[in-house]
Amino acid sequence: AHAAEALRRATERIANAWTMGTGGGGARDERVDDGNGEWTTGGVAETTAMIDAHHALSAAVERSRGKEVAAYVEAVEEACASALDGRRAAAYEALEHVVGACSTRAFVRAHGKWTMMCAETVKAGGGGDDTRADGDASSTTTRAAAKALSAALQRSGGLLEVPGVRKEASTSVSTAAKGMMKLMRRGLIEGFELATTCAKMHSSA
Secondary structure (H helix, E strand, O other): OHHHHHHHHHHHHHHHHHHOOOOOOOHHHHOOOOOOOOOOHHHHHHHHHHHHHOOOOOHHHHHHOHHHHHHHHHHHHHHHHHOOOOHHHHHHHHHHHHHHHOOHHHHHHHHHHHHHHHHHHHHOOOOOOOOOOOOOOOOHHHHHHHHHHHHHHHHHOOOOOOOOHHHHHHHHHHHHHHHHHHHHHOOOHHHHHHHHHHHHHOOOO
């Protein structure tokens, strides 16, 4: 019950945060979350700590509360794709946490989707709502996506014998390559960390 409540609160928090300020006057715009509307890095830390305290993304909870787990993960994925301003970076931080905390079964099932979502954002070099005028590759979203991708590839490096995982990883590495190099040229640690992960865990990609 505690895990389910933690997931419900986390889902509402991220859903409210990324839709705030979208306009239109709809019901979703009028909802107020639990005091964390800006959902900054600190807000992500609070949310993930709440989930971890109840092991809410574990295999055991997934078996008993699969609907709630799926709803939270879907909210994170939607925020990665659609959130405004700096909140999209926060969404990728939440995705990085999901990548590490979810069950192996859930990870393998979503591996291709998550790695490509991150890789496409890295490839864009900061494309989206939070890009600076000069298209600076150091945008917070790109860096957060690179970290999430690195975490996913680190984990999938131990699962390469699972059908489909190797191919999905290779595709995402190829997709992110130019954006990763762009981050490295700017001296940003996320680019170097991603490159190191690719070299160690997916050298054939």
